[in-house]
Amino acid sequence: MACSQGEAFVTLATNDSYAVGALVLAQSLRIAGTTHDLVVMITPGVSQGMREHLGQVYTMVHPVDVMDSKDEAHLAMMTRPELGVTLTKLHVWTLVQYSKCVFMDADTLVLANIDDLFEREQLSAAVDIGWPDCFNSGVFVMQPSLATFHDLVAHAIEKGSFDGGDQGLLNTFFGDWGTADIKKHLPFIYNMTASSTYTYLPAYKQFGKGVKVVHFLGSRKPWHYRFNAQSKNVEHSDGAYAGELLQQWWNVFACHVQPKLDPWVAPVESG
Ligand code: UDP
Numbered sequence: 001m002a003c004s005q006g007e008a009f010v011t012l013a014t015n016d017s018y019a020v021g022a023l024v025l026a027q028s029l030r031i032a033g034t035t036h037d038l039v040v041m042i043t044p045g046v047s048q049g050m051r052e053h054l055g056q057v058y059t060m061v062h063p064v065d066v067m068d069s070k071d072e073a074h075l076a077m078m079t080r081p082e083l084g085v086t087l088t089k090l091h092v093w094t095l096v097q098y099s100k101c102v103f104m105d106a107d108t109l110v111l112a113n114i115d116d117l118f119e120r121e122q123l124s125a126a127v128d129i130g131w132p133d134c135f136n137s138g139v140f141v142m143q144p145s146l147a148t149f150h151d152l153v154a155h156a157i158e159k160g161s162f163d164g165g166d167q168g169l170l171n172t173f174f175g176d177w178g179t180a181d182i183k184k185h186l187p188f189i190y191n192m193t194a195s196s197t198y199t200y201l202p203a204y205k206q207f208g209k210g211v212k213v214v215h216f217l218g219s220r221k222p223w224h225y226r227f228n229a230q231s232k233n234v235e236h237s238d239g240a241y242a243g244e245l246l247q248q249w250w251n252v253f254a255c256h257v258q259p260k261l262d263p264w265v266a267p268v269e270s271g
């Protein structure tokens with residue numbers, strides 16, 4: 001049994017829409033029985049009211065302001081403003097009060113306990129379905145370290161990111177991920193892209209029951225869909241299996257998040 005003290009699940013929200021995702025993620029982690037700390041990194045774009053909601057379920061609501069943070073990060077922002085959200089995610093490396101963290105995108109949903117991820121080492125992640133020699137940076141196991149943070153920021157300034165986001169940057173920084181150590185390849189069930197249900201339906205039918213984390217990757221997030229408050233169903237024109245996953249996200253929202261948001265807050269917001 002790993003000691004739970006020094007380990008945390010960490011996510012990021014830069015606005016109230018992603019904060020709703022973070023609320024659902026945290027509830028799903030607790031429903032799955034984790035006793036680890038939950039940390040949400042936020043930027044000034046998250047409203048005061050939403051910070052209070054986050055504070056009720058997260059162990060720590062941790063403000064990160066890229067412009068006011070480390071000098072290198074500030075410099076990178078000035079010369080490469082497109083790296084803003086990317087560099088914000090990198091702040092997970094500054095959480096040195098923890099010996100290990102699992103970073104999870106705010107658009108992920110946990111369906112089963114994943115505490116065993118803390119037995120893995122930096123940098124462990126699952127493949128990206130768009131380019132499987134790269135890992136997807138929506139779920140990864142890492143070890144906080146200020147030295148690594150500075151190296152990552154320097155890398156961002158010098159080399160940039162081939163996709164403009166954190167995933168391109170992290171895949172060049174941890175460039176041997178694809179070949180060095182198979183133990184750092186997380187099974188796909190720890191970061192299953194929701195669209196896999198229609199891109200490879202037979203595999204989903206075979207392995208889908210084992211899925212532990214769903215990732216709603218792409219521009220359309222669960223909170224962009226309409227939810228029928230009477231029928232408790234999400235309205236969608238996606239495939240049946242993808243729709244079921246969306247429904248599971250909305251079930252957590254409706255049962256565990258919405259009742260605490262008073263008055264009713266529709267999470268739908270453009271962008
Ligand atoms: N994020 C955020 N605000 C943004 C964009 C992204 O807080 O405007 C955070 C959030 O945690 C999100 C993660 O960065 O889950 C990665 O972005 P996203 O999930 O939208 O990318 P995708 O997984 O679709 O490639």
Ligand code: MN
Pocket residue numbers: 105106107108138215216217218
């Ligand atoms: Mn994502």
